[in-house]
Amino acid sequence: MSAGRGGARGPHDELTWAVAGVIVAALTLFSLAMLGGSLxxxxxxxxFTHPPYALSTLMGLTISDPAAYWPSTPAWAVYTGMTAPLLLLTALVAVVTAALRRRDTTPGLAGRRELAGMCPDGITDRARSLRPTLKGRDRLDADETGNLLGDLMPNGPELRSSFEDVxxxxxxxxxxxxxxxxIPRVLRAQGAVVLTSNKSDVYAVTRAQRENAGTVWTFDPQGIAHTPRGMWWNMLGECHTIEGARRLAGxxxxxxxxDASKKDFWISAAQNTLTALFLAAARGGAAVQDLLAWLADPADRTPIDLLRDTGLDAMAEQLxxxxxxxxETRDGIYETARQTVSCLLDPEILAWVAPDPDLPEFRPDRHVAGRDTLYLLSKDGGGSAAGVIAGLADATLRAGVVAAERMGGRLDPPLTAVLDEAANVCRISDLPDLYSHFGSRGINVVTLLQSYRQGARVWGEAGMDALWSAATVKLLGAGLDDADFVQKISTLVGQHDVRTPSISRSRDGTSRSYSYRQEAVLPPDxxxxxxxxxxxxxxxxxxPALIRLRPWFKEADVGVISAAAKAEEAAITQRAVAKLGGGTPVVEAMSADKE
Structure with a gap:
C-alpha cells in the first residue's frame, strides 16, 4: 500500500527516528568527552590513555566525577579537554548554519553567483567601462559605481544597477x-537630478543635501512645498520647431x-491647434498671455499672420x-484646447512660465551639464499643472540627450530622473518610446507607479507593455492587488522541481521512493x-531575486539628513501658515507617514 505525502510517516516512524536521534547524540557526546580527556x-x-569504550563508562561519566577515569591527569586539564571538543563542535555547527542561512531561502530565485554583475565587484567593473572619468582611480565610492537597489535577501550583498539601466x-x-x-536615489545621485512629485516629502528630506552638490531649482507653481517663486522657465522657448511645439501640446x-492611445477627434484636433498656436507665439515673440487670448477668440487672425510671416504657410493654412x-466644429476644437491649458489661467501658475527679469531663468541645457537639482511639484486632479510639469521634465530629458551626443554618446556623470507619481503629474506621452535609448545616453530614469493598470490608463495597454519591455530593471513591491498582473509575474518568475517522498509497505517490508513535480517559485498570493x-x-x-530596500532613515548618516529634513518641514509649515494668514495649515506629516 502506498502512503501519500500527508501521511507518509506514522507515530511509530516518528518514535523510531526520535530514539535513533537520541542514541546518536549521546554516542557523539560520549566520544567527544572520551577524546577530550585522552588528549x-x-x-x-x-x-594517550582512555577508559574502556563501554556503556559502563558512559554511565560513569554521566553520574560520577569524570576526572576519576584519568587519575594521573590534573582535574582542570580533564575538564578543559572534555569541554574543548564540545565548543569546537558548537562553533562548527554555527558556521555551517550561518552558511546555509546565507543561501537563498526561496529555491528558484537568483543568488549571488547569478547576480554577480550587480554585486560590488561586478558593478565597479561595469562603472569603469561606462564612465571615462573613473579610469585610473584605484578606489571608488560605492555611489560612483551604480544606483543602489537594495540588499539581496536574506543576508546581502547590496545590489546596484548600472548607469545605463532604466x-x-x-x-x-x-x-x-x-x-x-x-529619496535614496536623489541623495546618492552623482550628476544632475530631476524629480517629479505631488508631495513635499522627498523635497524636504533631500533639499539640504542637494544644495551641497549644486544649485537647487524648485518649480512649485501650486504651492506643494509653499516655496516662493525663485525661477522661471520659458515654456515657449521649446516651441520654435514644429516638433517642440507638438510635444508641448501633447x-x-x-x-x-x-489614455494616450485613445484620442478622439476633439483631442487630436485640439492638439493640432495648440501646436500651431505655440509655434506662432514662439516664432512671433508673443507671450503666453497672447496665446491664451488667441484661444479665447478664434476669430483673431494674429497667429495665422505670424505663421505666414515666419514662412510656415502650410501651418497657417491649416489653422x-x-x-x-x-x-460648431471650430468652437468644439477651441473649447477642448482651452480645457487642456486651463491651468495657465491661474496667474500664480502662469508666472512660473513667463519671462521675469528679476529672477533667474532655468535653462535645461545648462542643468544637465552640472550637478544641480530640479524639483517639479504639482497637485493631482483638476487645475493641476501636470501639463507644465511634463513639459519641463521632457525638455530637461531631451536636453540631456543632446548633451550626451556632444560628450561622445553618454553623460558623465549621469543624469538622474526620478519620475514619482508619473501617471498623475508627469504624463510624457511617448515616455515608453524614449525609455529604449535613455540608458545608453547616461540618463537614469526611474518611473514610479502604483500599479500596472495605472500606467495603462495613461499610455494604453500597448504603451505600458512597451514601457515594461524597455525597462532593464523592474522592482515590484508590496500591495500589488491586480490578480491578472500578479499571475503573469508568477509565470515570469517560473517554476522549480519539488521532490515528493512516497512510502510503500508490504509483508516484505517498507520501501521509500521519490518523484518530482513542479511548483511556482512564487505563487501569486x-x-x-x-x-x-x-x-x-x-x-x-x-x-528574478528578492531584495530588501534600503530606506534613507536606516543609513549611517541619518542624523544629519533627519535634522535637515525636520528643519525643512518646519519651514514648509511656517510658509503655509503665513500664506493662510496665520491659520492652521493642512500639511503633510512626513515623519509619521514614512512610505
Whole structure:
C-alpha cells in the first residue's frame, strides 16, 4: 500500500527516528568527552590513555566525577579537554548554519553567483567601462559605481544597477516608494537630478543635501512645498520647431486624456491647434498671455499672420481652415484646447512660465551639464499643472540627450530622473518610446507607479507593455492587488522541481521512493503578500531575486539628513501658515507617514 505525502510517516516512524536521534547524540557526546580527556592526558605528559569504550563508562561519566577515569591527569586539564571538543563542535555547527542561512531561502530565485554583475565587484567593473572619468582611480565610492537597489535577501550583498539601466517600479502607497527608492536615489545621485512629485516629502528630506552638490531649482507653481517663486522657465522657448511645439501640446493634452492611445477627434484636433498656436507665439515673440487670448477668440487672425510671416504657410493654412470651418466644429476644437491649458489661467501658475527679469531663468541645457537639482511639484486632479510639469521634465530629458551626443554618446556623470507619481503629474506621452535609448545616453530614469493598470490608463495597454519591455530593471513591491498582473509575474518568475517522498509497505517490508513535480517559485498570493520594504527584482538577463530596500532613515548618516529634513518641514509649515494668514495649515506629516 502506498502512503501519500500527508501521511507518509506514522507515530511509530516518528518514535523510531526520535530514539535513533537520541542514541546518536549521546554516542557523539560520549566520544567527544572520551577524546577530550585522552588528549588532556597526552598533553599533560601522561600518555594517550582512555577508559574502556563501554556503556559502563558512559554511565560513569554521566553520574560520577569524570576526572576519576584519568587519575594521573590534573582535574582542570580533564575538564578543559572534555569541554574543548564540545565548543569546537558548537562553533562548527554555527558556521555551517550561518552558511546555509546565507543561501537563498526561496529555491528558484537568483543568488549571488547569478547576480554577480550587480554585486560590488561586478558593478565597479561595469562603472569603469561606462564612465571615462573613473579610469585610473584605484578606489571608488560605492555611489560612483551604480544606483543602489537594495540588499539581496536574506543576508546581502547590496545590489546596484548600472548607469545605463532604466528602471520601472510598481508598488502600492506606503510600500516604500519614497523612503526606499526616490529619496535614496536623489541623495546618492552623482550628476544632475530631476524629480517629479505631488508631495513635499522627498523635497524636504533631500533639499539640504542637494544644495551641497549644486544649485537647487524648485518649480512649485501650486504651492506643494509653499516655496516662493525663485525661477522661471520659458515654456515657449521649446516651441520654435514644429516638433517642440507638438510635444508641448501633447503634454497638455495628455494631462486631461486618460489614455494616450485613445484620442478622439476633439483631442487630436485640439492638439493640432495648440501646436500651431505655440509655434506662432514662439516664432512671433508673443507671450503666453497672447496665446491664451488667441484661444479665447478664434476669430483673431494674429497667429495665422505670424505663421505666414515666419514662412510656415502650410501651418497657417491649416489653422485658418480650422477657424473657417463649421462654427460648431471650430468652437468644439477651441473649447477642448482651452480645457487642456486651463491651468495657465491661474496667474500664480502662469508666472512660473513667463519671462521675469528679476529672477533667474532655468535653462535645461545648462542643468544637465552640472550637478544641480530640479524639483517639479504639482497637485493631482483638476487645475493641476501636470501639463507644465511634463513639459519641463521632457525638455530637461531631451536636453540631456543632446548633451550626451556632444560628450561622445553618454553623460558623465549621469543624469538622474526620478519620475514619482508619473501617471498623475508627469504624463510624457511617448515616455515608453524614449525609455529604449535613455540608458545608453547616461540618463537614469526611474518611473514610479502604483500599479500596472495605472500606467495603462495613461499610455494604453500597448504603451505600458512597451514601457515594461524597455525597462532593464523592474522592482515590484508590496500591495500589488491586480490578480491578472500578479499571475503573469508568477509565470515570469517560473517554476522549480519539488521532490515528493512516497512510502510503500508490504509483508516484505517498507520501501521509500521519490518523484518530482513542479511548483511556482512564487505563487501569486506570495507576490501580493510581499512585506513592506521588500521587492521582487526583475533584471534583464538574470533570474528574478528578492531584495530588501534600503530606506534613507536606516543609513549611517541619518542624523544629519533627519535634522535637515525636520528643519525643512518646519519651514514648509511656517510658509503655509503665513500664506493662510496665520491659520492652521493642512500639511503633510512626513515623519509619521514614512512610505
Amino acid at each position: 588532556a592526558s597526552l598533553l599533560t605528559g601522561h600518555g 528602471e520601472l517600479d510598481l508598488m502600492a502607497p506606503r510600500a516604500g516608494k519614497s523612503t526606499g527608492i526616490a 503634454h497638455f493634452v495628455a494631462s486631461v486624456n486618460d 485658418q481652415g480650422t477657424v473657417r470651418g463649421a462654427v 506570495k507576490i501580493r503578500a510581499l512585506p513592506k520594504g521588500t521587492a521582487l527584482l526583475l533584471a534583464t538577463g538574470v533570474r
